[in-house]
Amino acid sequence: MSRFNVRKVAVLGAGVMGAQIAAHLVNVKVPVVLFDLPAKEGPKNGIVTKAVEGLKKLKPAPLGVAEDAALIQQANYEEHLELLRGCDIIIEAIAERMDWKEDLYKKIAPFVNDTAILATNTSGLSITKMSQVLPEQLRSRFLGIHFFNPPRYMYLVELIPTPTTNPEIVDQLESFVTTAVGKGVIRTNDTPNFIANRIGIAGALFTLIETEKSGLTYDVVDDLTGKRLGRASSATYRTLDIVGTDIMSKGSQTLRDNLPNDPFLANFGEPAVVTALLAKGWLGQKSGSGFYKKEGKNVLRLDPKTMEYVPGGAKADKAVLDIFKLKPAERLKALRESDNPQAQFVWAILRNAFHYSAVCLAEIADTARDVDFAMRWGYGNKQGPFELWQAAGWKQVAEWINADVAAGKALSSAPLPAWVLEGPVADKGGVHQPEGSWSAAEGKFKPQNELPVYKRQFFRESVLGSQAPDAATAGKTLFEDASIRLWTLDDEVVIASIKSKMHAIGEGVTAGLLKGVQLAEASYKGLVVWSPDAPFSAGADLQSMMPAFMSGGGKAIEPLEKGLQDFMLALRYSNVPTVAAIHGMALGGGCELAVHCAKRVAHVESYIGLVEVGVGLIPGAGGLAYLARRAAEQVEAAKGVSGQNGAELIGFVKEGFQAAAMAKVGVSAHESRKYGYLLDSDIIVPNKDEVLYVAIAQAKALFESGYRAPLKRQFAVAGRNVKATLQSSLINMRDGGFISAHDYLISSMIADVLTGGDVDAGTLVTEEYLMALERKHFCTLLDNPKTQERIMGMMSTGKPVRN
Secondary structure, three states: OOOOOOOOEEEEOOOHHHHHHHHHHHHOOOOEEEEEOOOOOOOOOHHHHHHHHHHOOOOOOOOOOHHHHHHOEEEEOOOOHHHHHHOOEEEEOOOOOHHHHHHHHHHHHHHOOOOOEEEEOOOOOOHHHHHOOOOHHHHOOEEEEEEOOOOOOOOEEEEEEOOOOOHHHHHHHHHHHHHOOOOEEEEEOOOOOOOHHHHHHHHHHHHHHHHHHHOOOHHHHHHHHOHHHOOOOOOOHHHHHHHOHHHHHHHHHHHHHHOOOOOOHHHOOOOHHHHHHHHHOOOEOOOOEOOEEEEOOEEEEEEOOOOEEEEOOOOOOHHHHHHHOOOHHHHHHHHHHOOOHHHHHHHHHHHHHHHHHHHHHHHHEOOHHHHHHHHHHHHOOOOOHHHHHHHOOHHHHHHHHHHHHHOOOOOOOOOOOHHHHOOHHHHHOOOEEOOEEEEOOOOEEEOOOOOHHHHHOOOOOOOOOOOOOOOOOOOEEEEEOOOEEEEEOOOOEEEEEEOOHHHOEOHHHHHHHHHHHHHHHHHOOEEEEOOOOOOOEOOEOHHHHHHHHHHHHHHHHHHHHHHHHHHHHHHHOOOOOEEEEEEEEEEOHHHHHHHOOOEEEEEEEEEEEOOHHHHOOOOOOOHHHHHHHHHHHHHHHHHOOOOOOOOOOHHHHHHHHHHHHOOOEOOOHHHHHHOOOOOOOOEEEOOHHHHHHHHHHHHHHHHHOOOOOOOOOOEEOOOHHHHHHHHHHHHHHHHOOOOOHHHHHHHHHHHHHHHOOOOOOOOEEOHHHHHHHHHHHHHHHHOOHHHHHHHHHHHHHOOOOOO
8 A cells, every 4th residue: 555645634514523523633733724615794714713713612622722723724615725736635524415515526526636535524424325426536535434523532433435435545544544533443334324323323212212111210221321331421311412312313314214124113213202302492411401401410300201300310229230240141141031120121222232233234334343343432332232242142142132032022023144143153152253253244254454554553452252462461571560560562672561540659560660660771772651551640549658657647658759759760860761651641640750751652632730739739759840840941942041040930930830739631632741741852642552652662763862861960940039929829819719728838838849949049959859848848748637638538539629
């Protein structure tokens, strides 16, 4: 496959999806131009301008940094079609009207360059029918691309080629969307609602039917069908409120209108409760009322019989929750055999999902793997329907489904396809095997697509039964205990994987990481700190400090803090490059671990910050020393002076102070860079599964280029006058009721460390000096009852205590 260079992407249509697709392209630093119709009044780009401005207000935020909205080039079809000539991918995202799309394609066709890919983001129209209205020369470069809403956060992208799409074009787009846009790509057949929404919307309709049959309330159903079942925490009815009953209605209509021969067609009618909600304008979250309604702090649920809202919060029965704890095969057997209505309901919705997925497989997907990925990546399920089925015992579950079909309990009288109970799938015990996943259309197991881009994913997403390499056991283990695993993939770079809950940093983790530094210095080219799952690290392990604290108070913690600080310096001054490979949160001690590495490679969705004030403490592992040093370095870089009179330092110190005192966390890797937790030289990676690959490559590149640790040096601090300025603003906030007296105390200590304590402006200090200040204040706060309240509150409830 030849190299596909994407200079710029055009998005046609500045509606909800078009504007957010453009926003995400900006997030991953892909140049983008956003088109729409010329405005009838005012500036011709008025429609696009309004859409771009709206991106700054949307929740969840479609932009990693709100100011990056300015990077979206604005255009209209009347004045700027020439811009299309410089675009290598054109994504059409206008309304679902075939006639409108046909008109637009005719308008843009003369301006599309000879190698550009044209893709439509439709979710309901036939891609093949659309291709037939295109000029002949464009048909081979046309296909469907289906982003899920919101595009920034949803991992799934479906690609839908037509019979005339050039296969190389599909490979090129899959590679680009995977590595540059950071998504998980599946290819689907051109059938109504493709894969994820075909199974997902049908599943929602089936759940509505089973809810009515069972008489269960919506809150109980959501307690049963959320995380307990391995699905998204929003479960069923909260998800429908988020999506909108109007969108749900359109999705079900697509199934009804386009699948006249579907054996489950009788179940695709619009549920009466959805019709009633639409009639009242209760569209869900966007209208304030749907299956739920929030009144103050209370969440009410809809009573479908009266169409009135009543108190919610009902939970699943303990007997059913106990069944959920069983192993998969025992769990499904117990659910099916139980006479508890809740258990019968759960069995019914799982049976329906298995039944429908099997019946549809040959029509909608190349393999069963695509169905499972679609439901995992598009709907937030931990396992797809085929994985769940296979884990519970393929043949037994199939027999149960057919028995329910024969007894008239299933939603369709269609029997399971023959391949389910006869042939290779039945013989091997499931659709996923080491040699590949089952293709019902071709009657064989097929391996995953092996495009070159996937070599960047050492641990590619896989399905149950595929026996893919497991990051927890892969490679060669160099050292392992309960806290950490030190290992290598290539005998060149040591990988340190933290094993504690939320990858919290305790004494064992610190000792293990130090051992990793020593191993790397002795025999390897570098050290990469990476764990298979997010977060990078949620911070210090407060629980592990409790025994020492209970026996000796803050003074007993001081040696532990000193050991942690010493490790951070060992990391910073290691003789081999150290790289933090960040995915998800890097908070508190996790942030401090990252900033003391020589380099950081962060997934674009990394959330980094010093948050210790939430538990009544200050950063105590070198985080404040880092911010003070960074301020001095920024002054030198900006002005070529050392900041020895203090005046030059105040602006940079203020930035660090506000970040730490207000516990600011970057809501993306790019915003984390604004706060100074990532440097301009650090790497931001769009795809989470490529972070380890890039981190190892960076460690090797640094080593091969003759890496030397930075020389230890003194740097200037702002001194007592700047500290007084910061404290003055704190006094105003305290006296105005914006912060508590304890917040004032903590923030004053942060200011003391950042400015170097009671010293003159421009005094030269070392990192060790500032770390000693950190340590003193940290241990003093540990003995403060207000801090102890915050720590205990966080440990018992997971929520910050404000006191």
